[in-house]
Amino acid sequence: MSSILADAVVAPSGTYRPIPTQENFSLVRHAFAMRKDLLGMVTTLEKRYGPVWRTPMRGAGIINLLGPDALELVLKNRDGAFSSAQGWKFFIGRVFPGAIMAMDGDEHRYQRRIMQVAFRKSALKTYLDLMTPAIDQGIAQWLPQRAVGERKVFPLLKQLTLDLAASVFMGVELGRKATKLNRAFVDTVAASMAIVRRPIPGLSMWRGVRGRNLLVARFKELIATKRATHTSDFFSEFCHAESEQGEKFTDQEIIDHMIFLMMAAHDTTTSTLTTMMYLLARHPEWQERLREQARAVGKKELDQDDLDRLVELNWAMREALRMYPPLTSMPRTCVRATEFMGYLIPAGTMVGIFPLHTHYMPSLWSDPYRFDPERFGPGRQEDKSHAFAWSPFGGGAHICIGQHFAALQVKAIMQQLLLKFRWSIPSDYAMPFQMVPIVRPKDGLPLRMERV
Ligand code: HEM
Numbered sequence: 001m002s003s004i005l006a007d008a009v010v011a012p013s014g015t016y017r018p019i020p021t022q023e024n025f026s027l028v029r030h031a032f033a034m035r036k037d038l039l040g041m042v043t044t045l046e047k048r049y050g051p052v053w054r055t056p057m058r059g060a061g062i063i064n065l066l067g068p069d070a071l072e073l074v075l076k077n078r079d080g081a082f083s084s085a086q087g088w089k090f091f092i093g094r095v096f097p098g099a100i101m102a103m104d105g106d107e108h109r110y111q112r113r114i115m116q117v118a119f120r121k122s123a124l125k126t127y128l129d130l131m132t133p134a135i136d137q138g139i140a141q142w143l144p145q146r147a148v149g150e151r152k153v154f155p156l157l158k159q160l161t162l163d164l165a166a167s168v169f170m171g172v173e174l175g176r177k178a179t180k181l182n183r184a185f186v187d188t189v190a191a192s193m194a195i196v197r198r199p200i201p202g203l204s205m206w207r208g209v210r211g212r213n214l215l216v217a218r219f220k221e222l223i224a225t226k227r228a229t230h231t232s233d234f235f236s237e238f239c240h241a242e243s244e245q246g247e248k249f250t251d252q253e254i255i256d257h258m259i260f261l262m263m264a265a266h267d268t269t270t271s272t273l274t275t276m277m278y279l280l281a282r283h284p285e286w287q288e289r290l291r292e293q294a295r296a297v298g299k300k301e302l303d304q305d306d307l308d309r310l311v312e313l314n315w316a317m318r319e320a321l322r323m324y325p326p327l328t329s330m331p332r333t334c335v336r337a338t339e340f341m342g343y344l345i346p347a348g349t350m351v352g353i354f355p356l357h358t359h360y361m362p363s364l365w366s367d368p369y370r371f372d373p374e375r376f377g378p379g380r381q382e383d384k385s386h387a388f389a390w391s392p393f394g395g396g397a398h399i400c401i402g403q404h405f406a407a408l409q410v411k412a413i414m415q416q417l418l419l420k421f422r423w424s425i426p427s428d429y430a431m432p433f434q435m436v437p438i439v440r441p442k443d444g445l446p447l448r449m450e451r452v
Contacts, residue, residue: 016344019063020049025056031195038328038435042066042357052343055352058090062331062350065340066357068364071388073340074332074353075395080105084398086333087350091192091437094199095208096263098256101398108397114247115257118237119401125304126232127168128408132301134164135416143421143449152444153277153423157413158182158270164409165266169258171233172222181218187211189263192437212259219255234261265402267438271326272317272410274445277417279320279371281425281447286373287418290316291452294418307411315373317410318383318390323371324439325392328356355391356435364389423447 022045033041042064045053051066065074074082088102096102100111117123138160143149162182166172191208199206219235226239238254249257280287290313297306332351337344345351360368364385366375375382383390393400400406425447432442 016339017052017342019052019054019343021054021056021061022049027057027195030055030057034436035434037433038354039356039360042354043360046357052341058350060346060349062352063334063343063345064352064354065345066354067361068358068386068388068391070340071353071355071358071391071395072386073338074351075330075388075391075398077332077396079336079338081334081336081338081345082332082351083335084108084332086335087331090197090350091331094197094205095188095191095212096256096260098253099260100257100401101260101264110247111253111257112397112401113243113245114241114249115238115401117241117243118234119405123232123237124405124408127234127405128302128304128412130168130232131164131409131412132416134167135160135413136300138163139413139416139420143451146451148448148450150446151449152446153449154270154274154441154444157273157277158266160413161266161270161273161409165262167233169234169262169265170222171226171231171235180214184211184214185263185266188215188259189267189437215259216255219258223251223254234258261402264400265406267440268326269406269409271324271439272320272406273413274441275324275439276316276320276410276414277423277447278425278431278441278445279323280316281423283371284424286316286371287422290414291418291422294415297415300416300419302412302415304408307408307415310411310415312373313411313414314407315376317407317414318376319371319373321392322359322365322383322390324433325355325359326438327392327394328435328439329354330394355394358389358391361389420451421449422452423449 030041045064046066051070052063054061054063083104085102085104085108088099092099092102100108100115103111139156142151142156159182162185166181187204187207188211189208191205191211194204194208196203197205199209222235223239226235230236230240235254235258238249238257242248280290293310293312297309299306330353332353334345334349334351335347337347339345358364362368365382366372366380374380388395393403393406431445434440434442
């Protein structure tokens with residue numbers, strides 16, 4: 001369906017289908033629509049222009065490509081036509097310099113080889129052992145024994161995953177520094193979507209740069225001790241990681257990777273847990289079904305084998321990630337002219353792809369707007385309808401390195417939530433979503449919670 005064309009080739013007019021350009025475009029309106037209802041916006045534009053169209057912003061514009069074949073073309077990147085570095089640097093270059101996601105080719109492969117060491121199976125098991133008592137302690141404070149009350153669960157989950165990140169990622173207790181650190185993370189992530197890209201005091205990019213400086217200072221303080229000791233956290237793993245080729249990280253690489261990793265892990269996992277709690281509140285029959293399964297496992301401190309037995313919880317997690325993938329779209333820049341569905345994508349243009357949209361395509365999913373975890377079960381396996389039908393973790397060389405850790409953490413937390421609490425929402429409540437940069441509720445998701 002696609003082919004690479006030499007950079008210098010200019011297509012003779014008429015050979016390729018003309019790419020329609022979005023009309024009556026306003027940057028501010030577009031940014032608000034993306035935030036509020038990205039799926040609605042993309043679906044409307046698809047109806048008007050088809051699966052390929054140009055958004056007239058950032059010089060040559062952004063060419064949007066829809067569908068699983070587009071995801072495969074861009075993420076697999078077999079011909080090296082798409083640059084992740086040039087796609088992501090615009091958004092995260094200033095606040096996350098040295099982020100592995102914004103690297104290409106040999107540099108990316110080199111960094112990923114070393115980083116992979118910290119995600120080996122034996123390390124994941126140790127992280128799980130570290131996490132389970134901390135989860136128990138963290139959520140016990142949400143509601144006193146036998147109490148009933150309303151709780152905004154998004155900030156609670158964010159605090160919990162940040163506390164877990166402190167122990168599992170950094171190997172420290174944050175104590176009083178937690179609030180400042182949390183603020184620094186929030187600011188750095190928010191800066192990725194700043195409309196004004198320069199750090200002007202008081203504006204989002206300025207807060208992001210200030211947040212990053214605080215994080216760098218915190219990691220610098222700790223690095224000598226971490227180099228000198230061995231503990232079972234990511235920070236220590238990065239300090240000692242050595243690839244099969246004997247490659248190791250420098251201090252600066254460790255700091256850059258740690259800051260990016262904590263952001264990549266913390267916000268995405270919080271988003272997934274929040275969405276799951278919301279969907280299970282809307283579908284109490286599923287909440288009960290999963291609680292039964294959690295009870296059948298019979299303990300809150302799980303090992304990998306227990307997690308593998310939570311089959312239906314796994315479907316529910318996959319369904320939540322289908323309906324609300326934390327990263328709804330991914331940017332790339334086309335660096336060598338290439339063809340897709342008869343359209344020419346010229347070198348130098350940014351490209352937008354949307355797992356969120358593919359996750360709702362009726363050609364791939366039955367009744368896609370319905371919460372239906374069984375679609376992942378045996379006999380249906382709708383996610384297998386195309387290699388890129390379900391891609392909340394991306395694909396190709398940049399596929400999420402933390403996907404197994406994320407699944408482990410989400411299931412470990414959900415298991416304990418199901419065993420401790422029952423939660424519900426009024427029947428007319430619909431969670432107001434903010435769709436970029438990472439999916440989250442605008443109202444913190446107030447739930448009525450009771451101890452079980
Ligand atoms: C449910 C939770 C998560 C989701 C949905 C998610 C999603 C993604 C996606 C879509 C990408 C690819 C971006 C692209 O190709 O442009 C990615 C990359 C990445 N993720 Fe995750 N992620 C999650 C959790 C985590 C966790 C827990 C960690 C770390 C412990 C992590 C670390 C990373 C890193 C380092 C990359 C960049 C990999 C590379 O460029 O080679 N993520 N993630």
